[in-house]
Amino acid sequence: METIYLDNNATTRVDPAVVDAMLPYFSEQFGNPSSLHQYGNRVGQALKHARQQVQSLLGAQYDSEIVFTSCGTESDSTAILSALKAQPERKEIITTVVEHPAVLALCEHLEKEGYRVHYLKVDGKGRLDLAEYQKLLSDQTAIVSIMWANNESGTLFPVVEMAEMAWQAGVMFHTDAVQAVGKVPMDLKNTKIDLLSLSGHKLHAPKGIGVLYLRRGTRFRPLLRGGHQERGRRAGTENSASIVALGKAAEMAAEALDYENTEVKRLRDKLEQGILSQVDYAFATGDPDNRLPNTSDIAFEYIEGESILLLLNKYGIAASSGSACTSGSLEPSHVMRAMGLPYTAAHGTVRFSLSRYTTEAEIDRVIEVVPDIIRQLRKLSPYWKDEAPVEETFDPAYA
Amino acid sequence: MWNYSEKVEEHFFNPRNAGELADANGIGDVGSLSCGDALRLMIRVDPQTDTILEASFQTFGCGSAIASSSALTEIIKGKTLDEALQVSNQEIADFLDGLPPEKMHCSVMGREALQAAVANYRGEEWSDDHEEGALVCKCFAVDEVLIEDTIRANNLSTVEQVTHYTKAGGGCSACHEGIEEILGKVLAERGESFNADASHSAPAASAAARVSADAEAALSRIEMPSAQPAAAVNEQAPKLTNLQRIRRIEEVIERARPSLQQDRGDIELIDVDGRKIYVKLTGACSGCQVASLTLTGIQQQMMEVLGEFVQLVPVSKAPAGVEA
Structure with a gap:
């Protein structure tokens, strides 16, 4: 693969x-x-x-x-x-x-x-x-x-x-x-x-x-x-x-610095927009105006990051997550908590970080695969029903 | 990446019984978005035979949470409610060929959802004493909250005592610095300072090795260390008969009940098995933190009247065979 x-x-x-x-x-x-x-x-x-x-x-x-x-x-x-x-x-x-x-x-x-x-x-x-x-x-x-x-x-x-x-x-x-x-x-x-x-x-x-x-x-x-x-x-x-x-x-x-800030950045933007235009209840974290050209950290609400990574890995795609479950701690990443990410999203962040080796075809493939993975996991989630969150109907007395 | 068993991966990639169960007559919801995992377990029970005909789940969580949910539904299908309630979280983990220690809480969540679903079917109130903090000891999956509470309730002051009481630190010992920090914090609360040297001269020097060799067997051998906590326990107490022991245990439980009932809760003695005393907390008293503090407090009183080390175990954590 x-x-x-x-x-x-x-x-x-x-x-x-x-x-x-x-x-x-x-x-x-x-x-x-x-x-x-x-x-x-x-x-x-x-x-x-x-x-x-x-x-x-x-x-x-x-x-x-x-x-x-x-x-x-x-x-x-x-x-x-x-x-x-x-x-x-x-x-x-x-x-x-x-x-x-x-x-x-x-x-x-x-x-x-x-x-x-x-x-x-x-x-x-x-x-x-x-x-x-x-x-x-x-x-x-x-x-x-x-x-x-x-x-x-x-x-x-x-x-x-x-x-x-x-x-x-x-x-x-x-x-x-x-x-x-x-x-x-x-x-x-x-x-x-x-x-x-x-x-x-x-x-x-x-x-x-x-x-x-x-x-x-x-x-x-x-x-x-x-x-x-x-x-x-x-x-x-x-x-x-x-x-x-x-x-x-x-x-x-030093020689690749221009490439990083033009071509890599373009691919990053394409990836981010490609995913966000197809997936609702998702957003990019961080400062959109002052950001590394290669990094896109996307929070997917109502699902958990480790599950996303495991499914991505099945498709041969390697990314990382600020979810608690990927680190063995019980808290989501200190960075996401510090930014006050909504609790619906704090466990569902996935970081895509590109390099000068990343190709257009790879980005196209990820854009194709990610929405299906998100749909699949949301279908499993008790917080989700028919394309929308149902947070108000699922609220366990015990948390 | 986690070192998941093939079985865990299999149940994650191809979950069994996922989705809503239209004609469910028992639903158990546990967890929350902010905790990072949540589970709805749905069961359809035959009222004639009390047998679980169908089970399904919806889970928000990591790979092992989804796999544990899938495993749970497979395990309980075809069982009677009483049989199903005897399924321990360990059985769920075993079904999946084991879970990493950091992920054992996923199997605990499965068990809790099952209890909640059965209670929902029977029209009972279900509440839980579940609580967890950051994992300190990864060898035995002991979290910070348990260590802190145990130090407070038993006046512990050395790492070795903590290992005796909780098993934490009994394995690779990488967490000893963390345990020392917790000791330092709790000791500071009671106006003392943590003295690392004291732990080296503590009486039971090989505690760590013993516990790591066989945690369960070691637990039954543990005696009260002769440091401060010994003051609370009369080592020379005459040996009690089983009947006498149970009577004294009941007395402590009865003494504890009025104050729990004031808070709209209650406690019930389920079984006594050697040094393990199984109880069930019910009603409003099972709000996480309070329940755990209540239990350690009652455990301390029991050790005082019995003159021996005992462990109070809420029934949600009881092994198979102990009825809830």
Whole structure:
């Protein structure tokens, strides 16, 4: 069966050109870049090239501002913990309720250690209130950590503007840009963003490689101490093959940026309109005006997300859901709850995330299949009868 | 993705008896939209023989909720009402070759819908003591609410005690940090602080290993830990005969009834089986949270008068063979 992969916000296919670039660094160019012989030198050169490729994608001023890490989560932890250690007199953090667990779980843990965390709320379309943010910035704030793009709804936050506001207040600014890099144009040297996290496997590089962008002059304390790798900012022998891969992937992402924002976006819009024009009681979540070009998160009322995914999977279509049942928790996704999604829809969200490999034929197939799946599940649902919800006639005394 | 059995997938993709049953004479509705799962079970009962002739369902929920509903209708068709009521949620799970622990509540929902449908057919009021929170221990499917309530009711203060009382933490021990957090929260309520070291020096050091080896067998071996809760239980109490035990249990139940009746509810003793005491909560007292607190309170009193560890089990969770 032909498979259709529309879960690129979870992870992406490693581009074959990226695989080609990294393969020599296992058995041929296997040297330790710290070594003072030709084996080491060659790898050292390759890492410098990769650093410049990432620098170019991010629009960083210096290649030394790129620190390779093992993943997005490590970059997030390093950024936040560094800010707290480097400024022990500051005890507050500002973030949002819709961050990735890489930031949220760390902040909740830090709260138990006595730090005060301010969580900015979002409105029904997933947008922040910048006036509320302005009020919270103070000389007590150690760091602001705001995601560039939300992984579920795809909503973009105005991080460039928010970094400027933080800078005015003398506060360090970090952004988790794991979902945004390669989809949103970036020119970090002309912003006030001090730290930025990215993850290789979201942009067609392998898993297990990430980057922390660290603006020159930002006060910093390493998470891992040891050798002098990454200028002492991240000890541990470099994952050279994956770094080379990420460099190549960054170069390709820069080249594909226009395509992402024109062709991928067009396919996304076609998919979304194709589904919504055929299915009643369904809507797209997030901010329609400020959204990742590849993401469409659709809430289907009166049915449950895991069931939808299982049926999609039967047709070879891979997507994901913010439903409680897909995660093993009893609550639907914190992002959907934060946006105050109606309870009729909170369990029925499905996220389609495209990539530059997505084809028109695949989108046409999904548009053809989804309405039938929704009809099939609604037919099973006690909240549904003859093409319309019957919520008022089904209301168990026990909930 | 969940590791569903082939049987679960089969019943999800090809549900049996789905849809409305036009001439149903018993309907059981449970669940809600906000909880993420809901089920309407419809049965047609032959009034002469009390036999379920037909059953059908409509379900809003995940794959295993739909599969559990389908399985339930297959299991109960042809059974008498009394036979059907003895179907446990475990049987529904077994019929499907097992469910992941996080999904066991789907089978519980099936059982509850069945009770509701039978009550509806018989013209009785049905209410339930069902309650659930976020799953803390995934090995034994123990949720936060149960752990919190048990800590409160029994004055627990260590992770090992929590494992004794609820089985939570008795398996892979990945949830111990979570249990420590709950302990910290509840202990703070009563003005104490959680001391992690205390749990390491607790008397029954191998509790976790025992419970994971055989949770049910371990439960029957559990004795009151000699920490604080022991104060409430007289370890030296003379051994009671079965009759004496049941009389004392009845006394506690009788004492509890007036206050429940004030809230338009009631409790009834169904059976005593070793350390398990089966009761049935009825009427208005079965609003989720209150019911669970009521039960743990009564359980505590029973342990005091009996001088031994007992477990109070609402009949909805009783194994097959215990009549409701």
